Amino acid sequence: MTPKDSGPVPVPPSEVLIKLPQDQYCHAEAPTEWWWHTGTLVAGDRVFGFEINAASFAPAAFTEVMLTDVANQLHYQKTAPQTPGEWAETDPSKDWYVKLGNPELEHDWIWMTAPQADPSNMTVKAQLQDEATGTIILFDLVLAQAGPPLIVWGTGCNPTPPNDGGSVTANNYYYSFTRLQASGAIAIGDEVFEVTGQTWMDHEYGLFGSSKQPVLWYLQDMQLDNGVHISHYMTLTGDNPPQAGQSYPSNATIQFPDGTTYFVQDCTMTPGTRTWTAPNGQVFFLDFQVDIPDFGASIAVKTPVDDQAFLAYTSYVYEGLATASGTFDGQQVSGTAWNEQRP
Incomplete structure:
Protein backbone atom coordinates (compact mmCIF):
# COMPACT_ATOMS: atom_id res chain seq x y z
CA MET A 1 0.00 0.00 0.00
CA GLY A 209 7.78 8.48 34.47
CA SER A 210 8.75 7.82 38.07
CA SER A 211 7.60 5.86 41.11
CA LYS A 212 5.61 8.90 42.21
CA GLN A 213 4.20 9.58 38.74
CA PRO A 214 4.15 6.26 36.87
CA VAL A 215 3.12 6.09 33.23
CA LEU A 216 -0.06 4.04 32.75
CA TRP A 217 -1.16 3.02 29.28
CA TYR A 218 -3.31 0.93 26.97
CA LEU A 219 -1.62 0.00 23.70
CA GLN A 220 -2.36 -1.99 20.56
CA ASP A 221 0.33 -2.74 17.99
CA MET A 222 -0.89 -3.93 14.58
CA GLN A 223 0.85 -5.53 11.59
CA LEU A 224 -1.72 -5.37 8.79
CA ASP A 225 -1.75 -7.45 5.63
CA ASN A 226 -1.62 -4.31 3.45
CA GLY A 227 1.89 -3.68 4.81
CA VAL A 228 0.83 -0.84 7.12
CA HIS A 229 2.06 -1.08 10.71
CA ILE A 230 0.44 0.87 13.55
CA SER A 231 1.49 1.67 17.11
CA HIS A 232 -1.63 2.99 18.85
CA TYR A 233 -2.06 3.94 22.52
CA MET A 234 -3.48 6.19 25.17
CA THR A 235 -2.16 7.14 28.59
CA LEU A 236 -4.22 7.91 31.66
CA THR A 237 -4.11 8.39 35.40
CA GLY A 238 -4.75 5.57 37.84
CA ASP A 239 -7.78 7.28 39.35
CA ASN A 240 -9.58 7.45 36.00
CA PRO A 241 -9.68 3.92 34.52
CA PRO A 242 -11.41 3.41 31.15
CA GLN A 243 -14.92 1.98 30.95
CA ALA A 244 -16.25 -0.58 28.48
CA GLY A 245 -18.08 0.96 25.53
CA GLN A 246 -16.74 4.47 26.13
CA SER A 247 -14.44 6.05 23.55
CA TYR A 248 -11.23 7.76 24.62
CA PRO A 249 -8.83 10.08 22.77
CA SER A 250 -5.72 8.28 21.60
CA ASN A 251 -2.87 8.63 19.12
CA ALA A 252 -1.17 6.47 16.52
CA THR A 253 2.12 6.21 14.68
CA ILE A 254 1.36 4.79 11.22
CA GLN A 255 4.10 3.47 8.95
CA PHE A 256 3.69 2.48 5.30
CA PRO A 257 5.91 -0.22 3.76
CA ASP A 258 8.26 2.34 2.18
CA GLY A 259 8.89 3.89 5.60
CA THR A 260 6.63 6.93 5.18
CA THR A 261 5.42 7.68 8.70
CA TYR A 262 2.53 9.69 10.13
CA PHE A 263 1.75 10.66 13.71
CA VAL A 264 -1.95 11.41 14.25
CA GLN A 265 -3.65 12.45 17.48
CA ASP A 266 -7.35 12.48 16.55
CA CYS A 267 -7.86 8.73 17.08
CA THR A 268 -10.22 6.99 19.50
CA MET A 269 -9.86 3.80 21.50
CA THR A 270 -13.02 2.01 22.73
CA PRO A 271 -12.65 -0.92 25.14
CA GLY A 272 -15.10 -3.78 24.57
CA THR A 273 -17.19 -5.66 27.08
CA ARG A 274 -15.07 -8.84 27.20
CA THR A 275 -12.76 -8.67 30.20
CA TRP A 276 -10.46 -10.85 32.28
CA THR A 277 -10.07 -10.29 36.02
CA ALA A 278 -6.73 -11.03 37.68
CA PRO A 279 -6.59 -12.76 41.09
CA ASN A 280 -6.07 -9.38 42.81
CA GLY A 281 -9.16 -7.88 41.15
CA GLN A 282 -7.46 -5.92 38.36
CA VAL A 283 -9.66 -5.88 35.25
CA PHE A 284 -8.20 -6.12 31.74
CA PHE A 285 -9.99 -5.63 28.42
CA LEU A 286 -9.80 -8.37 25.79
CA ASP A 287 -11.24 -6.41 22.84
CA PHE A 288 -10.68 -2.87 21.57
CA GLN A 289 -12.10 -0.83 18.72
CA VAL A 290 -9.52 1.51 17.17
CA ASP A 291 -10.69 4.35 14.92
CA ILE A 292 -8.29 6.56 12.96
CA PRO A 293 -10.47 8.95 10.91
CA ASP A 294 -7.62 10.51 8.91
CA PHE A 295 -6.96 7.12 7.31
CA GLY A 296 -10.50 5.79 7.15
CA ALA A 297 -9.42 3.13 9.62
CA SER A 298 -11.76 1.20 11.88
CA ILE A 299 -10.04 -1.85 13.31
CA ALA A 300 -11.14 -4.41 15.89
CA VAL A 301 -8.37 -5.87 18.06
CA LYS A 302 -9.42 -9.16 19.65
CA THR A 303 -7.56 -11.35 22.13
CA PRO A 304 -7.89 -15.15 21.64
CA VAL A 305 -6.62 -16.22 25.10
CA ASP A 306 -8.06 -14.54 28.17
CA ASP A 307 -5.25 -14.84 30.72
CA GLN A 308 -2.08 -13.31 29.30
CA ALA A 309 -1.04 -11.30 32.36
CA PHE A 310 2.27 -11.04 34.17
CA LEU A 311 2.53 -10.80 37.91
CA ALA A 312 5.04 -7.97 38.09
CA TYR A 313 5.99 -7.85 41.76
CA THR A 314 2.78 -6.63 43.46
CA SER A 315 0.45 -5.99 40.51
CA TYR A 316 -0.47 -7.45 37.15
CA VAL A 317 0.27 -6.17 33.66
CA TYR A 318 -1.34 -7.52 30.50
CA GLU A 319 0.81 -8.51 27.52
CA GLY A 320 -0.81 -10.72 24.92
CA LEU A 321 -1.09 -11.68 21.29
CA ALA A 322 -4.23 -10.58 19.46
CA THR A 323 -5.69 -10.31 15.98
CA ALA A 324 -6.65 -7.22 13.98
CA SER A 325 -9.45 -6.93 11.42
CA GLY A 326 -11.45 -4.11 9.88
CA THR A 327 -10.93 -1.42 7.26
CA PHE A 328 -8.07 0.91 6.32
CA ASP A 329 -8.55 3.57 3.64
CA GLY A 330 -11.78 1.84 2.58
CA GLN A 331 -10.17 -1.57 2.12
CA GLN A 332 -10.62 -4.71 4.22
CA VAL A 333 -7.54 -5.55 6.29
CA SER A 334 -6.49 -8.15 8.81
CA GLY A 335 -3.31 -9.06 10.63
CA THR A 336 -1.56 -9.81 13.87
CA ALA A 337 -1.75 -7.51 16.88
CA TRP A 338 -0.58 -7.05 20.44
CA ASN A 339 -2.73 -6.09 23.45
CA GLU A 340 -0.80 -4.31 26.20
CA GLN A 341 -2.28 -2.81 29.35
CA ARG A 342 -0.52 -1.27 32.32
CA PRO A 343 -3.36 0.23 34.35
Whole structure:
Protein backbone atom coordinates (compact mmCIF):
# COMPACT_ATOMS: atom_id res chain seq x y z
CA MET A 1 0.00 0.00 0.00
CA THR A 2 1.23 3.51 -0.78
CA PRO A 3 0.97 6.65 1.40
CA LYS A 4 -1.93 9.09 1.06
CA ASP A 5 -1.75 11.87 -1.52
CA SER A 6 -3.85 14.20 0.63
CA GLY A 7 -4.80 14.63 4.29
CA PRO A 8 -2.22 14.24 7.06
CA VAL A 9 1.34 15.25 6.30
CA PRO A 10 4.06 12.63 6.90
CA VAL A 11 6.82 13.38 9.36
CA PRO A 12 9.89 14.57 7.40
CA PRO A 13 12.95 12.33 7.84
CA SER A 14 14.88 15.46 8.84
CA GLU A 15 12.83 15.60 12.07
CA VAL A 16 13.73 12.05 13.19
CA LEU A 17 15.89 12.16 16.32
CA ILE A 18 16.74 8.44 16.40
CA LYS A 19 20.13 7.63 14.89
CA LEU A 20 20.63 4.02 13.82
CA PRO A 21 22.53 1.80 14.21
CA GLN A 22 24.12 3.65 17.16
CA ASP A 23 20.85 4.08 19.09
CA GLN A 24 20.29 0.31 19.04
CA TYR A 25 23.06 0.24 21.65
CA CYS A 26 22.70 0.84 25.38
CA HIS A 27 22.48 4.42 26.67
CA ALA A 28 24.40 4.29 29.94
CA GLU A 29 22.95 7.52 31.34
CA ALA A 30 19.30 6.65 30.65
CA PRO A 31 17.25 6.11 33.82
CA THR A 32 15.17 3.48 31.99
CA GLU A 33 15.91 1.31 28.95
CA TRP A 34 14.53 -1.87 27.44
CA TRP A 35 14.55 -4.07 24.36
CA TRP A 36 11.11 -5.66 24.19
CA HIS A 37 10.30 -8.43 21.70
CA THR A 38 6.67 -9.43 21.15
CA GLY A 39 4.55 -11.08 18.50
CA THR A 40 2.97 -14.14 16.96
CA LEU A 41 4.89 -17.28 15.98
CA VAL A 42 3.49 -20.27 14.10
CA ALA A 43 4.47 -23.93 13.85
CA GLY A 44 2.19 -25.57 11.28
CA ASP A 45 -1.33 -25.04 12.62
CA ARG A 46 -0.08 -24.15 16.12
CA VAL A 47 -0.05 -20.46 17.08
CA PHE A 48 2.02 -18.96 19.90
CA GLY A 49 2.33 -15.49 21.35
CA PHE A 50 5.55 -14.47 23.05
CA GLU A 51 7.30 -11.67 24.89
CA ILE A 52 10.99 -11.38 25.70
CA ASN A 53 11.79 -8.16 27.55
CA ALA A 54 15.14 -7.18 29.06
CA ALA A 55 14.71 -3.99 31.05
CA SER A 56 16.58 -1.64 33.34
CA PHE A 57 14.96 0.84 35.71
CA ALA A 58 18.24 1.99 37.23
CA PRO A 59 19.58 0.74 39.54
CA ALA A 60 17.27 -2.31 39.19
CA ALA A 61 16.79 -4.63 36.23
CA PHE A 62 14.47 -7.49 35.35
CA THR A 63 13.54 -10.02 32.69
CA GLU A 64 9.91 -10.44 31.62
CA VAL A 65 9.32 -13.52 29.46
CA MET A 66 6.11 -15.24 28.43
CA LEU A 67 4.64 -17.76 26.01
CA THR A 68 0.96 -18.19 25.08
CA ASP A 69 -0.16 -21.52 23.57
CA VAL A 70 -3.38 -20.64 21.73
CA ALA A 71 -4.49 -24.21 20.93
CA ASN A 72 -4.29 -25.28 24.58
CA GLN A 73 -5.31 -21.88 26.02
CA LEU A 74 -2.21 -21.90 28.22
CA HIS A 75 -0.04 -19.01 29.31
CA TYR A 76 3.44 -19.35 30.82
CA GLN A 77 5.11 -16.32 32.38
CA LYS A 78 7.78 -15.07 34.74
CA THR A 79 9.07 -11.68 35.82
CA ALA A 80 12.49 -12.14 37.42
CA PRO A 81 14.70 -9.53 39.10
CA GLN A 82 18.23 -9.37 37.70
CA THR A 83 21.55 -7.74 38.53
CA PRO A 84 22.38 -5.42 35.63
CA GLY A 85 26.14 -4.90 35.85
CA GLU A 86 27.52 -4.44 32.33
CA TRP A 87 24.34 -5.86 30.90
CA ALA A 88 24.34 -4.24 27.44
CA GLU A 89 26.92 -2.96 24.98
CA THR A 90 27.31 0.82 24.85
CA ASP A 91 29.98 1.05 22.13
CA PRO A 92 28.63 1.03 18.54
CA SER A 93 32.06 -0.04 17.25
CA LYS A 94 31.60 -3.43 18.94
CA ASP A 95 29.20 -6.33 18.49
CA TRP A 96 25.81 -5.63 20.07
CA TYR A 97 24.50 -7.55 23.07
CA VAL A 98 21.92 -7.39 25.85
CA LYS A 99 22.33 -10.01 28.59
CA LEU A 100 20.50 -10.47 31.88
CA GLY A 101 20.82 -13.62 33.95
CA ASN A 102 23.19 -16.56 33.67
CA PRO A 103 22.07 -19.52 31.50
CA GLU A 104 24.46 -21.86 33.34
CA LEU A 105 23.19 -21.00 36.81
CA GLU A 106 19.62 -19.67 36.57
CA HIS A 107 16.23 -20.66 35.17
CA ASP A 108 15.29 -17.12 34.09
CA TRP A 109 17.54 -15.26 31.64
CA ILE A 110 17.72 -13.37 28.33
CA TRP A 111 20.69 -13.16 25.95
CA MET A 112 20.45 -11.10 22.76
CA THR A 113 23.39 -10.74 20.37
CA ALA A 114 24.03 -9.23 16.92
CA PRO A 115 27.04 -8.39 14.76
CA GLN A 116 28.34 -4.84 14.78
CA ALA A 117 27.77 -4.70 11.01
CA ASP A 118 24.01 -5.11 11.45
CA PRO A 119 22.63 -4.93 15.02
CA SER A 120 19.09 -5.31 13.67
CA ASN A 121 19.90 -8.93 12.74
CA MET A 122 19.59 -10.48 16.19
CA THR A 123 19.93 -13.87 17.80
CA VAL A 124 17.59 -13.90 20.79
CA LYS A 125 17.74 -16.67 23.38
CA ALA A 126 15.70 -16.69 26.57
CA GLN A 127 14.33 -19.00 29.22
CA LEU A 128 11.66 -18.80 31.88
CA GLN A 129 10.45 -21.11 34.61
CA ASP A 130 6.70 -20.64 34.71
CA GLU A 131 5.49 -18.96 37.88
CA ALA A 132 2.49 -21.28 38.32
CA THR A 133 3.63 -24.71 37.07
CA GLY A 134 7.42 -24.65 37.10
CA THR A 135 7.46 -25.58 33.40
CA ILE A 136 10.65 -24.57 31.61
CA ILE A 137 10.12 -22.56 28.41
CA LEU A 138 13.12 -22.01 26.13
CA PHE A 139 13.43 -19.68 23.11
CA ASP A 140 16.13 -19.83 20.43
CA LEU A 141 15.25 -17.32 17.71
CA VAL A 142 16.82 -15.40 14.85
CA LEU A 143 15.09 -12.05 14.27
CA ALA A 144 16.19 -10.04 11.23
CA GLN A 145 14.66 -6.69 10.33
CA ALA A 146 13.51 -6.40 6.70
CA GLY A 147 12.62 -2.79 6.04
CA PRO A 148 12.76 0.59 7.78
CA PRO A 149 12.28 1.03 11.53
CA LEU A 150 9.04 2.48 12.84
CA ILE A 151 9.88 5.76 14.56
CA VAL A 152 7.28 6.29 17.29
CA TRP A 153 5.70 9.78 17.30
CA GLY A 154 7.38 10.24 13.92
CA THR A 155 10.40 11.85 15.57
CA GLY A 156 11.23 9.12 18.11
CA CYS A 157 11.27 11.60 21.01
CA ASN A 158 8.70 12.73 23.55
CA PRO A 159 8.47 15.66 23.97
CA THR A 160 9.27 17.21 20.61
CA PRO A 161 11.18 19.48 20.55
CA PRO A 162 13.19 17.71 23.24
CA ASN A 163 14.03 19.08 26.67
CA ASP A 164 17.50 19.97 27.90
CA GLY A 165 19.26 19.66 24.55
CA GLY A 166 17.98 16.15 23.97
CA SER A 167 19.45 14.54 27.10
CA VAL A 168 18.29 10.96 27.82
CA THR A 169 17.73 12.04 31.43
CA ALA A 170 15.05 14.54 30.35
CA ASN A 171 13.35 12.92 27.33
CA ASN A 172 11.87 9.58 26.29
CA TYR A 173 13.12 7.97 23.05
CA TYR A 174 11.26 5.17 21.27
CA TYR A 175 11.53 3.26 18.02
CA SER A 176 10.49 -0.22 16.88
CA PHE A 177 11.63 -2.92 14.48
CA THR A 178 8.22 -4.13 13.29
CA ARG A 179 9.28 -6.19 10.28
CA LEU A 180 11.47 -8.76 12.01
CA GLN A 181 11.58 -12.00 10.04
CA ALA A 182 11.57 -14.63 12.76
CA SER A 183 12.72 -18.24 12.67
CA GLY A 184 13.97 -20.71 15.22
CA ALA A 185 12.59 -22.90 17.96
CA ILE A 186 10.64 -22.76 21.19
CA ALA A 187 10.52 -25.58 23.74
CA ILE A 188 7.74 -26.24 26.24
CA GLY A 189 9.38 -28.70 28.59
CA ASP A 190 10.66 -31.47 26.31
CA GLU A 191 8.37 -30.57 23.37
CA VAL A 192 10.13 -28.52 20.67
CA PHE A 193 8.42 -26.46 17.96
CA GLU A 194 10.14 -25.01 14.88
CA VAL A 195 8.54 -21.59 14.45
CA THR A 196 8.39 -18.69 12.00
CA GLY A 197 6.65 -15.32 11.94
CA GLN A 198 6.96 -11.57 11.60
CA THR A 199 7.58 -10.07 15.01
CA TRP A 200 8.06 -6.69 16.69
CA MET A 201 10.74 -5.15 18.92
CA ASP A 202 10.41 -1.95 20.92
CA HIS A 203 13.53 -0.14 22.06
CA GLU A 204 12.67 2.60 24.51
CA TYR A 205 15.08 4.59 26.66
CA GLY A 206 15.33 7.80 28.64
CA LEU A 207 12.99 9.41 31.14
CA PHE A 208 9.87 7.28 31.52
CA GLY A 209 7.78 8.48 34.47
CA SER A 210 8.75 7.82 38.07
CA SER A 211 7.60 5.86 41.11
CA LYS A 212 5.61 8.90 42.21
CA GLN A 213 4.20 9.58 38.74
CA PRO A 214 4.15 6.26 36.87
CA VAL A 215 3.12 6.09 33.23
CA LEU A 216 -0.06 4.04 32.75
CA TRP A 217 -1.16 3.02 29.28
CA TYR A 218 -3.31 0.93 26.97
CA LEU A 219 -1.62 0.00 23.70
CA GLN A 220 -2.36 -1.99 20.56
CA ASP A 221 0.33 -2.74 17.99
CA MET A 222 -0.89 -3.93 14.58
CA GLN A 223 0.85 -5.53 11.59
CA LEU A 224 -1.72 -5.37 8.79
CA ASP A 225 -1.75 -7.45 5.63
CA ASN A 226 -1.62 -4.31 3.45
CA GLY A 227 1.89 -3.68 4.81
CA VAL A 228 0.83 -0.84 7.12
CA HIS A 229 2.06 -1.08 10.71
CA ILE A 230 0.44 0.87 13.55
CA SER A 231 1.49 1.67 17.11
CA HIS A 232 -1.63 2.99 18.85
CA TYR A 233 -2.06 3.94 22.52
CA MET A 234 -3.48 6.19 25.17
CA THR A 235 -2.16 7.14 28.59
CA LEU A 236 -4.22 7.91 31.66
CA THR A 237 -4.11 8.39 35.40
CA GLY A 238 -4.75 5.57 37.84
CA ASP A 239 -7.78 7.28 39.35
CA ASN A 240 -9.58 7.45 36.00
CA PRO A 241 -9.68 3.92 34.52
CA PRO A 242 -11.41 3.41 31.15
CA GLN A 243 -14.92 1.98 30.95
CA ALA A 244 -16.25 -0.58 28.48
CA GLY A 245 -18.08 0.96 25.53
CA GLN A 246 -16.74 4.47 26.13
CA SER A 247 -14.44 6.05 23.55
CA TYR A 248 -11.23 7.76 24.62
CA PRO A 249 -8.83 10.08 22.77
CA SER A 250 -5.72 8.28 21.60
CA ASN A 251 -2.87 8.63 19.12
CA ALA A 252 -1.17 6.47 16.52
CA THR A 253 2.12 6.21 14.68
CA ILE A 254 1.36 4.79 11.22
CA GLN A 255 4.10 3.47 8.95
CA PHE A 256 3.69 2.48 5.30
CA PRO A 257 5.91 -0.22 3.76
CA ASP A 258 8.26 2.34 2.18
CA GLY A 259 8.89 3.89 5.60
CA THR A 260 6.63 6.93 5.18
CA THR A 261 5.42 7.68 8.70
CA TYR A 262 2.53 9.69 10.13
CA PHE A 263 1.75 10.66 13.71
CA VAL A 264 -1.95 11.41 14.25
CA GLN A 265 -3.65 12.45 17.48
CA ASP A 266 -7.35 12.48 16.55
CA CYS A 267 -7.86 8.73 17.08
CA THR A 268 -10.22 6.99 19.50
CA MET A 269 -9.86 3.80 21.50
CA THR A 270 -13.02 2.01 22.73
CA PRO A 271 -12.65 -0.92 25.14
CA GLY A 272 -15.10 -3.78 24.57
CA THR A 273 -17.19 -5.66 27.08
CA ARG A 274 -15.07 -8.84 27.20
CA THR A 275 -12.76 -8.67 30.20
CA TRP A 276 -10.46 -10.85 32.28
CA THR A 277 -10.07 -10.29 36.02
CA ALA A 278 -6.73 -11.03 37.68
CA PRO A 279 -6.59 -12.76 41.09
CA ASN A 280 -6.07 -9.38 42.81
CA GLY A 281 -9.16 -7.88 41.15
CA GLN A 282 -7.46 -5.92 38.36
CA VAL A 283 -9.66 -5.88 35.25
CA PHE A 284 -8.20 -6.12 31.74
CA PHE A 285 -9.99 -5.63 28.42
CA LEU A 286 -9.80 -8.37 25.79
CA ASP A 287 -11.24 -6.41 22.84
CA PHE A 288 -10.68 -2.87 21.57
CA GLN A 289 -12.10 -0.83 18.72
CA VAL A 290 -9.52 1.51 17.17
CA ASP A 291 -10.69 4.35 14.92
CA ILE A 292 -8.29 6.56 12.96
CA PRO A 293 -10.47 8.95 10.91
CA ASP A 294 -7.62 10.51 8.91
CA PHE A 295 -6.96 7.12 7.31
CA GLY A 296 -10.50 5.79 7.15
CA ALA A 297 -9.42 3.13 9.62
CA SER A 298 -11.76 1.20 11.88
CA ILE A 299 -10.04 -1.85 13.31
CA ALA A 300 -11.14 -4.41 15.89
CA VAL A 301 -8.37 -5.87 18.06
CA LYS A 302 -9.42 -9.16 19.65
CA THR A 303 -7.56 -11.35 22.13
CA PRO A 304 -7.89 -15.15 21.64
CA VAL A 305 -6.62 -16.22 25.10
CA ASP A 306 -8.06 -14.54 28.17
CA ASP A 307 -5.25 -14.84 30.72
CA GLN A 308 -2.08 -13.31 29.30
CA ALA A 309 -1.04 -11.30 32.36
CA PHE A 310 2.27 -11.04 34.17
CA LEU A 311 2.53 -10.80 37.91
CA ALA A 312 5.04 -7.97 38.09
CA TYR A 313 5.99 -7.85 41.76
CA THR A 314 2.78 -6.63 43.46
CA SER A 315 0.45 -5.99 40.51
CA TYR A 316 -0.47 -7.45 37.15
CA VAL A 317 0.27 -6.17 33.66
CA TYR A 318 -1.34 -7.52 30.50
CA GLU A 319 0.81 -8.51 27.52
CA GLY A 320 -0.81 -10.72 24.92
CA LEU A 321 -1.09 -11.68 21.29
CA ALA A 322 -4.23 -10.58 19.46
CA THR A 323 -5.69 -10.31 15.98
CA ALA A 324 -6.65 -7.22 13.98
CA SER A 325 -9.45 -6.93 11.42
CA GLY A 326 -11.45 -4.11 9.88
CA THR A 327 -10.93 -1.42 7.26
CA PHE A 328 -8.07 0.91 6.32
CA ASP A 329 -8.55 3.57 3.64
CA GLY A 330 -11.78 1.84 2.58
CA GLN A 331 -10.17 -1.57 2.12
CA GLN A 332 -10.62 -4.71 4.22
CA VAL A 333 -7.54 -5.55 6.29
CA SER A 334 -6.49 -8.15 8.81
CA GLY A 335 -3.31 -9.06 10.63
CA THR A 336 -1.56 -9.81 13.87
CA ALA A 337 -1.75 -7.51 16.88
CA TRP A 338 -0.58 -7.05 20.44
CA ASN A 339 -2.73 -6.09 23.45
CA GLU A 340 -0.80 -4.31 26.20
CA GLN A 341 -2.28 -2.81 29.35
CA ARG A 342 -0.52 -1.27 32.32
CA PRO A 343 -3.36 0.23 34.35
